[in-house]
Amino acid sequence: MLIIASILDIARLAGVSKTTVSKVLNHQYGVHEETRKKVWQAAAELHYTPNIAARALVTSKTGVIGVVYDSFKSPIYNELAGQLESQAQKLGIHLVFCSCNQQQASKLHYIQYFMGGAADGVILFGSAEDDDPVIERLMAVKFPFVVIEHRYDQLQVPNVLVDNVGGAKQAVQYLYKLGHRHIAHVTGNLRHQVAVDRYNGFKEAMQTLGLEPASDDFIHTDGSIGCGQLAAQALLERKERPTALFVFNDLIAYEMIDELHRAGLRIPEDMSVIGFDHLVGLLSFKPGIHNLTSISQPLEKMAHAAMDMIMSVVSGQMPEPISQQFKPVLQEGGTCQKRELHS
């Protein structure tokens, strides 16, 4: 039922051979002006659409890079998507995105789809701990890929990431300078490398400062929507509360602030809160009570680096350096407050 015309159809209509049509459609050299016109006219008339499957089959190039997400739900991913798009547009290549909705099987399927000729390379986004089979697979067949957010210390994997450990340390040091001594950490899903890194950064910074967080100064979440409410409730139940919170990311921080607020706590008077990601700019259109203090990621630079990397991997050379780490920056908002030390 589909009436997509092929080169052969054009050739017949224009009264020339397939080769000539192909030449006109691509290289455009060594063809008579007359013939060329006829071919273009026939192509237009037939609404010719090149079959990229067939073309990819013979050239093994599609001009497309696939991007695989864990989920479309996180605003930070969306922001990065926009940045990647801009870069891609400049480079004249095209990006297609997909989300595996946290399902590993689905992720593998998409990878296969891309490996099997739908893309020249993939950008993997996220740091789920069970990503390893996917990475192994890609490495085994030497399919071009770049990872964003995950960290591979052993393997030679092209990746761009943010120094999450350092970012967490910055947060702790900042709170310390403000006079806070009892600081709690609300973790993300520790099955993701990002969450582990921020967790470790927190612990290290605390130890360096001579502070020993108690076990209940770690409030664990799974990073899902609504987990901030639960975390806040857990916090509220304690008799002795910390004076400051370093929260895995802004989403959770906002959720917690909302819940703490509801319970009558004032931010930052009763509790200082610092997040991660610095989504405040992104959400500026929604006027909030609080302008969250947060650690920001240089998304534009990261997108740029990731695109450069994938392009060079696709063209056959390992990027130099193979891994790029970016420094996050603390952005002061209005959710942290100085604290007198004689508390």
Added chain:
Amino acid sequence: MLIIASILDIARLAGVSKTTVSKVLNHQYGVHEETRKKVWQAAAELHYTPNIAARALVTSKTGVIGVVYDSFKSPIYNELAGQLESQAQKLGIHLVFCSCNQQQASKLHYIQYFMGGAADGVILFGSAEDDDPVIERLMAVKFPFVVIEHRYDQLQVPNVLVDNVGGAKQAVQYLYKLGHRHIAHVTGNLRHQVAVDRYNGFKEAMQTLGLEPASDDFIHTDGSIGCGQLAAQALLERKERPTALFVFNDLIAYEMIDELHRAGLRIPEDMSVIGFDHLVGLLSFKPGIHNLTSISQPLEKMAHAAMDMIMSVVSGQMPEPISQQFKPVLQEGGTCQKRELHS
């Protein structure tokens, strides 16, 4: 350099023919148990990845539906993406998303990519007025597609949409019942059908109620980030202000509220505001001062309908009905207030 194994490689390693390998990998019937085992083992050993380009070439089926956005920037699109993903997962098919960043040329390229064998059909998202060449193209070659948000009264185009005219009318009637008589409308980008429909709905409802909006009761925006600030400033400059605003969408409404607030106006005491899209649920993690009153779209139902439609179009039959319209629902928040009539 890529070392992706083919069926031929497996055949050699397993000591059988290509045909047999193909049978094992797909149909799984009429092959000896012994042989089957050998083939699977060889496939695993070689990290076999089917070449979907080649497969698509002969079967003209990919199991993938392409989704084309105007932009990744709008939160409502993301929400819908999530819904579509859920539906697709249930149906066992895969979705890849791309955004043309408002560039028509880019959109055409993606369409060609999908038409040329990367997908079995496409879902088009948005209602830019210059989409027509894309639609024409798809119709000319009878490539399966479904449109969300655009409205085609003349053409037989499979589409799902929200009754934007009706939604706008609801908003006006609601404000009228609250006692408002001087109502202004902040438009979206009128080059998009959605914006035009809401604009028309507003005008019709006003006329029906015997209210005649002045020309400066229409504040025009292009729908871009930051346009709400400008709209609010335009509003503030006027000597005689309306008592209520019907705003094209929630983003703009939030931006305006923010700006009006800054200028000392209280919402809803000094100005009632109603938006469209009902993003409040989506942004619930960021505690705001205001819980916006808004017209909500039944995104889940729409995603469901769109997926059903594209599946039936792909399988060769026109969906019945060819167009599905959904009713938006007014969700009361805290940004609209009763107004005494003796103003």
Added chain:
DNA sequence: TTGTAGGCGTTATCAC
């Protein structure tokens, strides 16, 4: 300047 022929990796038809 133009045309012929071969092959990319897969599936499908039809012999053996």
Added chain:
DNA sequence: GTGATAACGCCTACAA
């Protein structure tokens, strides 16, 4: 149960 062989639509030597 198994294996040749012919497409699918395209590109690209190489030949005319």
